[in-house]
Amino acid sequence: MPPAFKRRLDSGRRTHPLVWLAAIICTIIAIAVVIAGIVVFVGYLIIHPRMPVISVTNAHLDLLTNDYAGLLQTQLTIVVVAQNGNAKAHATFSDIKFKLSYQDRAIAVLVAETFFVSKNSTKDLNYVVQSSSIPLTPEQMEEVNNAWKRNEIGFDLKGDARTQWRVGPLGSLKSMCHLNCLLKFHPLNGSYIPSKCNSRSN
Structure with a gap:
């Protein structure tokens, strides 16, 4: 070569x-x-930070009326609690939006501005929801009448809230709280029937 x-x-x-x-x-x-x-x-x-959660701790059925024309009017007081169980991290809750409905009939949308919850603390959101006249189908009218007879009526509360909290040098952690509850009441006196209504996080 x-x-x-x-x-x-x-x-x-x-x-x-x-x-x-x-x-x-x-x-x-x-x-x-x-x-x-x-x-x-x-x-x-x-x-091991704990996920912030949203829950309904108390409520009251202030008003429930229905007439022969199939119109429903109602007013509810709902206490939603934002809980931050972390002892070493503050949490921020934002994009809060919950839809309240009865038999798939929308009553109101519950919202809140972004707020801050200190570590190992809670914040109450007090909602007073008053509906306009809601037209019901004959089947829904029958369901309301049956609710009066058995002294129990349920309302759906569904929605989400975004959470963010900082854990020392690890930076910010984020999650979504999903709420899907059936709020039950005794229509004769408006009292709330306690049930587990806590958010799921992802």
């Missing part, structure tokens, strides 16, 4: 120093990302 050809062949096999430098930098970044992920995961397990 001629010497000149051999020199050209050997020089073609060399890797440019910048390629090696780029490979080393990428390796260092990858290792740093893995280590940071492990630190965050271990820190999360150690601190």
Whole structure:
């Protein structure tokens, strides 16, 4: 093999120093990302923050009337509690929107501005919901009449709230609270029938 050809062949096999430098930098970044992920995961397990939750703790059926024309009027007082069970982290609740309905008939939408809940604390949201006249179908009118007879009526409360809280060096954690409850009352005296009405988080 001629010497000149051999020199050209050997020089073609060399890797440019910048390629090696780029490979080393990428390796260092990858290792740093893995280590940071492990630190965050271990820190999360150690601190073990509790998810903020939304729940209905009390309510009252202030008014319930229905006439022969099939029109329903109602007023409810609903106490929604935002709970932050973390002892080391404050929480922010935002994008709060709950829909109150009866037999798929919308009554009202419950909203709230963004607010802050201190660590290991709660905040009450007191809603007084008054509906306009709601037209009912004959089947729904019959259901209202039966509710009076058995002294029990239910309203659906569904919606979401966004939560965010900071856990030390781990940064901000976010979740969504989903509420889907059936609020039951005794229409004869308006009293609330206590039931489990807590949000699910994801």
